[in-house]
Amino acid sequence: MSKLSILVKQLYKEKVKGKSFILMTLLYIAVITVVMFWSDIKALFVNEEALQIALVNETPVELEPIFASNDDITFSYPTESKESLYEQLKDEKLDAVIIVSEENKRLKAEIATYTPLKLNDQSTISSLIQYAGSIYGIQQLNLTAEEAEKILNSEPIITTTNINEQTGDTKSEDQKQSGMWVSYGAGIVIYFFVMTFLSIITTDVASEKGSRALEMLLVSVKPGTHFQSKIIGTMLVALTQFGVIFGFLFVLLRFTDGGSKWKMVESVLSDISYSYVFYVIAFLFLTIVLYLIIGALFGSLVSKVEEASQVMTPAIMITLIGFYVMISGVANPDTLLIKVFSYIPLTSGMVMPMRIGATDISTVEPIISLVLLIVTCVAAYILSLSFYKRSVLTYSTGGIIEKIKTVLKVTT
């Protein structure tokens, strides 16, 4: 077994068996479970009874099929007087009374409550009234039921053609929405993995350096091999956590609710091209590698593990900026800010997949961004390796700039 594989194996075993890795993985799994089963969990704690709504129909329109009862709202159609119904409102036997009437050939709905309705319930009732209003409007035209249904269900055919050959194929809204969700997911994955594993690699190198175990290791292992082992080992740990979490997520999606959630995922994925999947994976992988290289270098700069967080701060700030730029892109992915950050190697992994998925970007732009990221990774690796060899046995105090100066001073 080569020295590199011995070091990688040791790091991998130590981290994967470590309490922090297990707890962090379980935490992610717990969060995913809570998100997936939020409505069920909420139901356990919030025992909500269905709203009781009385509907008084003063029009010839048949409202029962429109205002159908469900788990949240029970509609009743009493024949009692308004006053009696309002009394029931006061007695909290009813939550709302809706009186539907005609006015100037339009449907009119008066909603009376004693306790104001929640926003969700208001929205649901409003949309049902809107629909009833449409039906009423159609009925005023004396159309047949088939004709009315045709009008209600008719959807325009929208095709988009971009005559600029420099840009790629124009995406449909569905494709853009799917791309947005996937890139948003990829961005979150990058953010969390960078936050977790940047810290792991930096503190690991710092702790070996601080404990002087590194000096013993470097007698038999070249600094370059040690550097590589940290990056490969931490990457494998990250992929393991990635595999466990996504494996669990897949099982949840596939086998709960009769696979209905998985069908939603499939529908999102069906709108996504293979090239987009390639870009997402490539950006995700390279961004994590880049941050691991930086993390290992930062770890080699500090003299003891307590200083690790100090040197990590700039990288964490950049990740945060990238993350917030990506979040801003959810509202509008076509801004100049998004465009600029989609080329910066430390943030492009979070931002460029959003542009590829959710905008009509030319095919050249992602390639340029990816090439920039690859070149940065290679350059960062070469520079970090050279610097790592010199910094890993240099002990100094002060801030990060001070530490770099000391390394340069004592090794050149």
Added chain:
Amino acid sequence: MTLALKHVVKKYKDFTAVNDLNFTIDKGEIFGLIGQNGAGKTTTFRMILDLQEQTEGSITWDGSPIKKINRDWLGYLPEERGIFPQMKVEDQLIFFGKLRGMNGNELKKEIDFWINRFELEEKRHDKAETLSKGNQQKVQLIASFIHKPKFLILDEPFSGLDPVNRDLLKNAILLLKEKGVTILFSSHQMDNVEELCDHLCILKRGVSLFSGSLLDLKKQYGKTKLSIRTTVPKSELEKMAGVKEVKVMRDEYVLTLMNESFAKPIFELISNGQYIEKFSLDYLSLDEIFKDKVGGNDE
């Protein structure tokens, strides 16, 4: 000749850490590198181990540049103690052994032998962080030579050890010497150096003040340490010719002479009608020579 340092210089911009250092170590020899803190010992070790590059000069092993030798032949115990705190003692030794090319039964045999020798059997499956400082040091020490190196560097191996464990370590070093391991070590405890080393080098601010055999060093000073147990008062002893200094050590006087030739006249003077219970002429201890050479305390 095994290890040879010739005109080795290490400069950091305007600061010279090691200046024109020369010494050789033969196979199976124990060599001491002594000096105050900041004398350049650790820098010298790091240059020998190729952890730092010398600015000038050459470091060779059997005539070849040290850089070219198999790294697994080397063993190193750094000055500051440190092992993987979360790793169990046995796992730690397996890891370091495997890293230096050992495997299977041979590694297990070595681990069993040294764990037993250093009385760590009960701690074998304990995490390193749960051990006392002394036991951690023993584990780190075993890790430094578990792979049977040809050349072993021990930077302050005795610091922090109690007298019992110090003896265990001394015996281990002597056993390694018997097995043909060449050992270079530094220590602030001169009695250990005196006991173990055949040859030594004294460093002061990166400059070698002496390099050679311990006996040659002592001979440079001659037998100038005179211990006397007598009824002659101190004031009279101080007046005698050739006496540099008189110290009272419990019930005897320790005189430092200018040179060995003054001993005989002193004996003749004080034996004249006085009772002499002890009259012993010795070489200075290494500790005394060291203090004289580097000037002041070791710390």
